[in-house]
Amino acid sequence: MAKIAMLGAGFIGGFYTSSLHGLRSRDKVQVVCDHDGDRAKAFAAMHGIPEWTTDMSAAVNNPQVEVVVVGLPNNLHLEAVLLAAQAKKAVLCTKPLGRNPGEAKQMLDAVEKAGIFNGYLEDLVYTPKCLAGFDSVKKGTIGKVIWVRSRETHPGPHSDWFWDKEISGGGVLLDMGCHCIEIARGYIGKDIRPVEVICWADTLVKPIDAEDNAIGFVRYANGAMAQFEVSWTFRGGMDLRDEVMGTEGTIWINNFLRTGIEMFSAGGKKGYVAEKAETDRGWLFPVADEVHELGNNNMFTDMLNAWENGTECMETFYDGYVVNEIMEACYRSVTTKKWEPVNLEVWRGKEKAEPIAVFDEYDKDSLLIKEEVMPDGSTKRILKDKISGKITQHFLPPQ
Ligand SMILES: NC(=O)c1ccc[n+]([C@@H]2O[C@H](COP(=O)([O-])OP(=O)(O)OC[C@H]3O[C@@H](n4cnc5c(N)ncnc54)[C@H](O)[C@@H]3O)[C@@H](O)[C@H]2O)c1
Numbered sequence: 500m501a502k503i504a505m506l507g508a509g510f511i512g513g514f515y516t517s518s519l520h521g522l523r524s525r526d527k528v529q530v531v532c533d534h535d536g537d538r539a540k541a542f543a544a545m546h547g548i549p550e551w552t553t554d555m556s557a558a559v560n561n562p563q564v565e566v567v568v569v570g571l572p573n574n575l576h577l578e579a580v581l582l583a584a585q586a587k588k589a590v591l592c593t594k595p596l597g598r599n600p601g602e603a604k605q606m607l608d609a610v611e612k613a614g615i616f617n618g619y620l621e622d623l624v625y626t627p628k629c630l631a632g633f634d635s636v637k638k639g640t641i642g643k644v645i646w647v648r649s650r651e652t653h654p655g656p657h658s659d660w661f662w663d664k665e666i667s668g669g670g671v672l673l674d675m676g677c678h679c680i681e682i683a684r685g686y687i688g689k690d691i692r693p694v695e696v697i698c699w700a701d702t703l704v705k706p707i708d709a710e711d712n713a714i715g716f717v718r719y720a721n722g723a724m725a726q727f728e729v730s731w732t733f734r735g736g737m738d739l740r741d742e743v744m745g746t747e748g749t750i751w752i753n754n755f756l757r758t759g760i761e762m763f764s765a766g767g768k769k770g771y772v773a774e775k776a777e778t779d780r781g782w783l784f785p786v787a788d789e790v791h792e793l794g795n796n797n798m799f800t801d802m803l804n805a806w807e808n809g810t811e812c813m814e815t816f817y818d819g820y821v822v823n824e825i826m827e828a829c830y831r832s833v834t835t836k837k838w839e840p841v842n843l844e845v846w847r848g849k850e851k852a853e854p855i856a857v858f859d860e861y862d863k864d865s866l867l868i869k870e871e872v873m874p875d876g877s878t879k880r881i882l883k884d885k886i887s888g889k890i891t892q893h894f895l896p897p898q
Contacts, residue, residue, distance in 0.1 A: 596819025598668025642747025670709025
């Protein structure tokens with residue numbers, strides 16, 4: 500059982516608390532902290548939390564509290580994590596870990612120096628579908644992962660501070676690119692080094708200094724490619740989709756919209772439909788259990804089990820730091836319009852990665868490139884001579 504301080508009584512604080520208190524959980528938010536006292540008080544009443552405060556240090560140092568959950572705007576993550584490290588309390592921090600890799604590295608150093616348990620709250624790698632995808636990749640179901648495409652787009656965030664680059668640290672690339680980048684790392688292998696990136700980002704629609712659209716590619720040491728697409732100007736709700744291409748198979752995942760429940764309402768659903776839904780009438784795509792579908796239940800189960808057992812959870816501050824470094828390289832690439840290296844000051848994975856390609860030997864002289872049954876029923880077999888390199892095709896009559 501964990502007694503928790505919830506820092507932030509906003510959107511994500513609500514999701515986290517519902518997950519922690521859901522399903523007769525033994526974990527309990529003991530105190531909620533928000534600089535808006537009315538909000539903290541109302542949040543405590545709504546979730547049955549015994550104490551509320553506007554003082555972050557008091558919440559962290561509350562003697563009942565064992566685990567600190569950071570659900571504050573991005574500019575406050577560092578301060579909150581340093582307070583937890585000082586108090587030697589376990590700390591779980593939402594995404595992005597830092598506004599930049601400098602902040603993320605300071606947080607990583609602080610928790611490791613203090614020897615405290617740390618978890619990076621990247622919910623989207625814990626969605627039931629993503630975990631099933633990772634498991635299939637681990638079992639070899641789709642062979643070796645060559646390419647991952649991850650997309651998160653919606654019509655823009657729900658609070659003022661996201662849109663202010665000073666507070667948030669960046670636009671959609673930072674806010675949602677972090678999800679897509681970590682999802683792809685999970686499929687490609689977190690021990691495979693991300694080497695370089697190329698990225699486009701622009702401010703196409705909104706009157707802001709930060710980017711509202713971005714697309715990027717991250718190349719890994721084994722040749723695998725991760726592609727991310729993020730937007731704050733997509734119309735039609737929240738689109739969370741992943742595609743994984745392996746040498747022996749494919750995975751397509753739709754995490755959010757059109758996931759099985761479709762509803763038509765002529766009069767309007769009257770209230771909340773799903774995160775970032777743009778309408779409550781007509782054809783609707785609610786998400787039956789949003790807290791779970793977005794990975795929160797699996798995430799807190801993994802993290803608090805690991806905390807109890809003294810083991811490491813699936814997503815640590817180190818992962819948050821790696822993601823921040825990848826995004827920093829993306830921002831450099833947007834400016835230079837060139838491939839930019841990912842400068843990882845700390846790398847804990849493999850130094851050398853095996854290449855993806857394993858060639859199929861057809862016979863002692865040739866390698867098999869491709870075999871396909873043609874419309875007339877014949878089979879075409881395309882071979883490459885091992886010595887001369889010559890490529891030839893051979894027809895086998897219909898069977
Ligand atoms: N899927 C996800 O993982 C996910 C989703 C949404 C947000 N987030 C992250 O969660 C964090 C918070 O986002 P949100 O959507 O909950 O924002 P929000 O605006 O809904 O809530 C932020 C809360 O922090 C409070 N706050 C602001 N300054 C404070 C201070 N100095 N001390 C105490 N409280 C303060 C605000 O009053 C507000 O209640 C961000 O880092 C964001 O990136 C993660």
